[in-house]
Amino acid sequence: MIVFDLDDTLYKEFTYVDSGIRAVAADAEEAGIMPASKAYDLVKNAPDTASGFDRLAAIALESETYELFDIQRMLAVYRYHIPEITLPLESRQLLDSLKTAGITLGLITDGRSLSQRAKIRTLELDTYIPSENILISGEIGSDKHWPTAYELMMKRNPSEKSFTYIGDNPDKDFYWPNKLGWKTVMLRDTDCVNIHPQRLSEIPGSQYEAQYTIDSLSDLLDIPGVRCDD
Ligand SMILES: [Mg+2]
Numbered sequence: 001m002i003v004f005d006l007d008d009t010l011y012k013e014f015t016y017v018d019s020g021i022r023a024v025a026a027d028a029e030e031a032g033i034m035p036a037s038k039a040y041d042l043v044k045n046a047p048d049t050a051s052g053f054d055r056l057a058a059i060a061l062e063s064e065t066y067e068l069f070d071i072q073r074m075l076a077v078y079r080y081h082i083p084e085i086t087l088p089l090e091s092r093q094l095l096d097s098l099k100t101a102g103i104t105l106g107l108i109t110d111g112r113s114l115s116q117r118a119k120i121r122t123l124e125l126d127t128y129i130p131s132e133n134i135l136i137s138g139e140i141g142s143d144k145h146w147p148t149a150y151e152l153m154m155k156r157n158p159s160e161k162s163f164t165y166i167g168d169n170p171d172k173d174f175y176w177p178n179k180l181g182w183k184t185v186m187l188r189d190t191d192c193v194n195i196h197p198q199r200l201s202e203i204p205g206s207q208y209e210a211q212y213t214i215d216s217l218s219d220l221l222d223i224p225g226v227r228c229d230d
Pocket residue numbers: 005006007008009167168169
C-alpha cells in the first residue's frame with residue numbers, strides 16, 4: 001500500500017498559510033481593526049506569519065474597537081478556517097491512477113484534528129483514502145517522531161505485502177518507516193517553498209533519509225515495487 005504525508009507532499013502548505021492569513025484579515029475587518037486587504041498586506045510583509053499576527057494584535061490593542069482581537073482569536077480563526085486550497089493536478093492524476101490500479105492508500109499527517117480534517121475535506125482526499133487509513137497525530141495522540149501511526153497503519157492493513165511512505169520532511173517523515181521495513185520516498189522541494197526546508201545536511205544520520213528521492217509525484221510509479229508488490 002502507499003501512504004502519503006499531507007502538507008508539502010500532496011499540496012503545497014504555503015497555500016494553506018496564505019488562506020489562513022486571508023481568513024484572519026477578513027476577521028480583522030469584521031472586528032473593525034482595518035480593511036482586510038490592509039491586514040493581509042501587513043501580515044504578508046512581516047518576516048513571518050507569527051510576527052505578522054503580533055503586529056496586527058499590537059495595532060488592534062491601540063485601536064478603539066471594543067472587540068477583543070488578540071493572538072488567541074487570530075490563531076483560532078487560522079486553525080479552524082475552511083481553507084481555500086486545491087489539489088494540484090499532478091496529485092489528482094497520481095491518486096486517480098493508484099485508485100484505478102486498485103492500490104490501497106493511506107495518509108499519515110501531523111497536526112490538529114480540525115485543521116487537518118478541513119484540509120482533507122477541501123482537497124477531497126477522503127474520496128481516495130478509506131477513513132480507517134487516515135491517521136492524524138492530533139487524533140491518535142502521537143506524531144511522526146514515534147512509530148505509533150506507522151504501526152497502526154500496518155495493523156489495520158494486515159494483508160498488504162509492502163508499505164511505502166511518501167513525504168517531504170527528513171526530520172521526521174522517514175525514520176520510523178525505515179526502521180519498520182517500509183519503502184520511503186522523499187518528494188524534493190524543487191521550488192524551495194516548503195514550510196519546513198529540506199536540510200539534509202542537518203539530519204542526525206542516514207536512517208532519517210528516504211530510500212528514494214523524486215522531483216515530481218508522477219515519478220513515484222517508476223520506483224521498483226511501488227506499483228506492484230515485489
Ligand atoms: Mg509534510
